[in-house]
Amino acid sequence: MLIQIEVDSEKPIYMQVHDQVIEGIARGELYAGYSLPSIRQLAADFGINLHTVNKAYDLLEREGYIVLRRKTGAVVQLTPSLPPDWDTRQRTMLAEALAKNIDPDEIIRRSRYILDQFIAQRQHYQSNAEME
Secondary structure: OOOOOOOOOOOOHHHHHHHHHHHHHHHOOOOOOOEOOOHHHHHHHHOOOHHHHHHHHHHHHHOOOEEEEOOOEEEEOOOOOOOOOHHHHHHHHHHHHHHOOOOHHHHHHHHHHHHHHHHHHHHHHHHHHHHO
């Protein structure tokens, strides 16, 4: 999996790692049992603090996306449940769009477009995996 860190971004680095792992799972690039780089390895690869990566992995584990084990490291775990704050986060995103006077149909269209992209990417990764 390719993680890209933008050090000049307003988004904290741990959230960049967090979000990109979730997107990798959504695309199907990361699947149940997939081993993520160790905390030390990821920190070394990007020249970032161990605690930054640990914070991202800890959040991913609390949300049920990964399991952290001493011997095997961070492993993707797919659980069919939404994080507890999902409705709140979605509500805030929708409120932001409406507060900017974005048409509700446009919000739905954009959401559907993004969802369709993830589904297409997931199908691509699944078909490639079946070929191997």
